[in-house]
Amino acid sequence: xxxxxxxxxxxxxxxxxxxxxxxxxxxxxxxxxxxxxxxxxxxxxxxxxxxxxxxxxxxxxxxxxxxxxxxxxxxxxxxxxxxxxxxxxxxxxxxxxxxxxxxxxxxxxxxxxxxxxxxxxxxxxxxxxxxxxxxxxxxxxxxxxxxxxxxxxxxxxxxxxxxxxxxxxxxxxxxxxxxxxxxxxxxxxxxxxxxxxxxxxxxxxxxxxxxxxxxxxx
Numbered sequence: 001x002x003x004x005x006x007x008x009x010x011x012x013x014x015x016x017x018x019x020x021x022x023x024x025x026x027x028x029x030x031x032x033x034x035x036x037x038x039x040x041x042x043x044x045x046x047x048x049x050x051x052x053x054x055x056x057x058x059x060x061x062x063x064x065x066x067x068x069x070x071x072x073x074x075x076x077x078x079x080x081x082x083x084x085x086x087x088x089x090x091x092x093x094x095x096x097x098x099x100x101x102x103x104x105x106x107x108x109x110x111x112x113x114x115x116x117x118x119x120x121x122x123x124x125x126x127x128x129x130x131x132x133x134x135x136x137x138x139x140x141x142x143x144x145x146x147x148x149x150x151x152x153x154x155x156x157x158x159x160x161x162x163x164x165x166x167x168x169x170x171x172x173x174x175x176x177x178x179x180x181x182x183x184x185x186x187x188x189x190x191x192x193x194x195x196x197x198x199x200x201x202x203x204x205x206x207x208x209x210x211x212x213x214x215x216x217x218x
Contacts, residue, residue, distance in 0.1 A: 005187045011060035020046045021210040033188040035201035043210035044191035052158040081154035096129035106152035119151040138165040159190040
């Protein structure tokens with residue numbers, strides 16, 4: 001019997017009179033990747049916010065490891081890493097300081113320094129470790145956000161178009177990195193427009209007007 005880490009059951013989200021997501025059911029197991037595709041405005045980002053506990057569904061249930069998901073719950077925050085907000089960094093900390101803070105806050109302790117240097121190298125940020133985020137290009141800023149997600153322990157990755165602003169090489173590297181994390185048991189839910197990232201997915205769910213219209217295995 002499959003043990004699911006994330007379960008969305010008949011989930012819907014309404015803002016006023018506008019229904020953005022409706023009737024979405026999705027199960028995600030450890031070591032599995034699901035990609036959300038669809039046009040802009042199709043409900044992908046809203047579904048990711050519901051899945052990560054940033055928002056609560058208007059209808060249906062979202063469970064993480066059997067309990068209602070809540071971003072403010074320390075247990076959820078310790079196990080779910082997200083890349084969804086372009087400004088999710090500390091502007092007064094250098095790139096290295098930001099990553100160190102994330103690593104230490106998530107319990108890496110004495111291993112934090114080594115982990116930070118490794119993730120700086122993986123994301124081609126070593127030469128920018130001592131600058132403020134404001135000095136980075138848009139692609140480097142996206143790499144910083146990704147590095148912050150990868151440097152910390154996580155059982156679930158929730159990523160909203162993580163390929164944004166990355167060059168071709170960085171996108172290919174991201175695809176390989178996601179595949180490696182999936183193979184090590186991380187559950188991954190991402191929205192993407194990029195073929196290399198959908199190729200990592202075990203299943204692809206297409207949204208149209210907030211409604212799932214297709215699901216395909218890879």
